[in-house]
Amino acid sequence: MSILIGPKQPHMTWRQRLSFRRDLGNRLNVLRAGVMGANDGIISTAGIVMGVAGAHMSSTALLLAGVSAMISGALSMGGGEYMSVSAQRDLQDSICQKEQEQLENDKEASFQGMYKHYLDKGYAAENAAAMAHSIVDNNDIATILAEKFQIKLNKLLNPWLAAAADFVAFIIGALLPLLCITLIPDPYKVSVTMAAVVVCLFGTGYTSARLSNVPARKGALRNMIVGLLTMVIGLIIGSLIG
Structure with a gap:
């Protein structure tokens, strides 16, 4: 018998509804990580190429510095993500x-754990006991892990996938300042690159803020200010060294 958890979406069972929410949360987390990876690529690469441009170095030096910053930054981000997710x-x-060992060797402890879990979530004792008995009697380890720990056996974290996603997102973000600073001719390359970066940082900041359920305009403005300061500082340092 299906047990409903609320008046909304009455056609969904409690398991289907919880699974839907977790899947949606996972997708949002992946999207948020991708947006922030691209954002990091934009800011860090823009700061470096602005420093080289401020030193009045050649286009070849600009390209070399930008590519080096892009690759090393992407490897660093990907490596860090791999270690974290691992x-x-x-x-x-x-x-x-x-x-799994508890379910196989001590079903009473597994039952009590699930029973208390559902009581803590506000279920009536009768419903909590029925659901806990059904799960334990059927050796449903997948539901135990999903309910108690938000772990889905068919969707365990993949460190290599997370590292690749972060690596690619950083590369995509870094390409914007790199292409602008190398392809746009003087005397417009610095100003156009800064304008393009600021516009894109507004987009990534706004998107990240919306995904995090915080004020979007404030988040976008902060992101733009950080990026602008990074580029200005890089330009000043380059000018002083050059």
């Missing part, structure tokens, strides 16, 4: 193993 994956594996 640690999270190790924790997921540990939880999965512990819960």
